[in-house]
Amino acid sequence: MHLLTLIFGIVLLPGAYTLRCNKCIPTSSGGCVNTEKICSAHGYQCASVRMISYAGGLKVSDLQMKSCVVQEQCGETSINFGLGRHVITTECCAIDFCNTKPASEPSRHTPNGKKCYHCNGPKCTATLNCEGNEDHCITKTVISGEKQKIIKGCASSKMCSSTVNAEIKGAIGGTFTCCQGDYCNSASSTSAGLLLLVAPLVSFVMFS
Template sequence: MHLLTLIFGFVLLPKAHTLTCYECVPGHSGTCQNKAIECPLSGQQCGALRLTSYAGGSKLAEVNSKSCALAPECVEASINFGISKTVINSKCCNSDFCNDQPAPVPSKSIANGKKCFQCKGKDCTATLNCEGTEDHCISTKVTAGGESITMKGCASKLVCAPEATAMSKTFGAELSCCQGNYCNSASSTSAGLLLLVAPLVSLVVLS
């Protein structure tokens, strides 16, 4: 009898500790429909994510998604190249279908005292004041049309995680991060097409 109880306990335990959440994967139009899913892992929460890209201070694009998420995935982060910035804002909760609303709109970021180099045209000696959770300096290099494009700026720790760095190489990009003011060297490079970073970050975050 005790053995039977133990077996049923192992079979039913994962079910007892998983949530049922909304999943919403955006299509080509950027919109999506909620559908119910059971989280596959114990400890996952219901999550909603909003990814917003800005160019020249104006909102360029916004993508919302929902799914099951682990606690480390419930974060606020951004990658900032001065005239181009992408903000990741996610919200998680611990009850069935609690992610019925989109993730909140990111709050206005304020300078945090960290300073990194950014590129303006061919000159990469300009100062960029990092904002919000941006605690790393970043340097990226993308090859497009046979030309190597370098971008420098500020980034949050999440963007500099080993997983994100490895993923960026899949898309033909090199990404390096460092801590310390102006640690992302001020060498001059070719002019950067800064908006390339928006789809790159989208692929890294939503994959």
């Protein structure tokens, strides 16, 4: 009897702990239809995600999606390149199909006192005032054609965490490094266009 109970437990428990979520990826027309997604592993939660991009302080895009995410992604994270800033709000829950509502728009952020370098033209020596919870400086290496280019700026700790950072590296390739301390992302390099990072970042959020 005990053996039979053990066998049923082994067979049934993995299914019992598999979370089912709404998955919704925006289309080119702006619409979004919910489908079912089974989270691939333990430690994932259902999530409603919103990514807003700003240029010169003005909102230029607002994407909303739903999927499974690792718990470490839950909350608000951002990357700030000076000319462009991208804020990702991820609202999580841990019940089947609980991610029915869209994620909220992030609150308006103000400078937090931390300073990093960012690229303005061919040099990456311009000062950037980090905002909100951006407490790291970042350097992203991008391959454009046959040339290696650099993007610099500020990022929040969630974006620099080992798990999230590893997933971003897997999604967009190249080298993505973070450091703490004012101007720790020093040394000038030729800057890259923001779209070289923004488009893969959107893909990472949408398909994670």
